[in-house]
Amino acid sequence: MNISIIILNWNGIELLKECLPSVISAMRDCPINNxxxxxxxxxxxxxxxxxxxxxxxxxxxxxxxxxGFAKALNIGIRNAKYPVVVCLNNDIIVEDKFLGPLLRCLESEDVFAAGPKILLTDKKTLNFGRAIGSFKYGFFTRKITDSLHPANSLYACAGGMVFKKDKFLELGGFDEDMDIYWEDLDLCYRAWKRGWKTVYEPRSIIYHKFHATNIRKYGRRGIDFLSGRNYSLFIIKNMHDKLLFVKHLFCLPLLIILSLVFGRGWFASGIIKSFAKFDIFMAKRRIEKNKPSLLPDRMIIGIILK
Incomplete structure (x- = not known):
């Protein structure tokens, strides 16, 4: 199972001074082509x-x-020469043996992607683990948890994940209209609909200098704005269950109001701004609905909650 490691960089020389040596060290004794x-x-x-x-x-x-994030990553992945791709942000530091457990996850034909345990650089605080999704009161929520053993996950973080290139290309890659934030969930959710799993592997560990790159580029307000916008776009594109989708649209004004009340005005602004792309994402919705689908929305959420 030969691998290509893709690291996205933007003005990150100081981050690369820690990221690249850790990756080189991890690959030094790797028995496979890379x-x-x-x-x-x-x-x-x-x-x-x-x-x-x-x-x-x-x-x-x-x-x-x-x-942008998605377009540059898509270019890198398309240029990868091996069938398995590892995506890493430049603010990631990997452990020497992080790769083996992830590759073993991909040995199953129905697994599309696997994600490691991502800790902050204090090596204690969980930054990303197993992602669980739920849909209640018209709102789609996601929660990051940990587990002792490999488990189904709603998605893997694009800043540290491994996947099969052929399936990635068949899915159309990361959505460049979303660019960053929710783009990884969008990718893995579309894979789940085809019956292709994402797995969380806690025995693989990497470390993240949280927002080290994105804060410089977008600022905290920009990140909150993009999160709100892409949350809404994700639902428009991917939530094909008619009842869940109607509930979401009905409750969206309440979510905007609650975001404003709790000091997340930029998140609310992002949701409102998402309607500038409503027609584009409704077209994407129609395209996705016409693609082969094995798992409906309620079944995906049910599987992840187990």
Whole structure:
């Protein structure tokens, strides 16, 4: 099971100084063929010079400008030469033996992706683990939990996940109209509809400098805005159960009001702004509904809750 590791970078030379050595170390004794690709997303710092000088074995894909998260990652993945892809943010540090348990998850034909336990750099605080989704009172919510053993997960975090390239391409990759935040859930949810699982593997551990890149680019308000916008777009595109979808639309004004009351005005603004893309995502919804689907929405949520 040969692998391509894709690392997305934007002006992250200081982050790469920790990320790349950890990845190189993890791959040093790896018994399978592998490649490491850094997708440089229009950096203006000396990231590429640092890589060329210190890690000449690493392939660099240069973007002329910052294309955004999803588009740049899609380009990197399409250029990967091996059938299994590992996606890592540049603010990730991996443990030496993080890869083995993840690859074993992919040995099952019906598994699309696997995600590791992601801790913050204090090595104690859980940043991402097993994702559980629920739909109550017209709202779709997700909760991150931990488990002692591998378990079904609603999705894996795009900043640290492994998946089968052929299935990724068949799904159409990350949605570039969403770009970042909820794009990984969108991908894995569409896979679940085809009967392709995402698995959480707690024996694989990586560490995350939380928001180290995204805070610099978007700011906290921007992140909240994108989260609100893409939450709404995700539902429009993927929630095909008519009753759940109508409940969502009916309760959406309440969610906007509650967000404003609890100080999340930018999240509320993102939801409102999502309707500028309503027609685009309704078209995507129609396309997705016409694709082969084995699992309806209620069954997916039921499986994840087990």
């Amino acid at each position: 490649e490491i690709i850094v997708v440089d997303n229009g950096s203006t710092d000396t990231s590429t010079e640092y890589i060329n000088l210190n890690f000449p074995e690493v392939c660099i894909l240069l973007m002329k400008e910052n294309l």
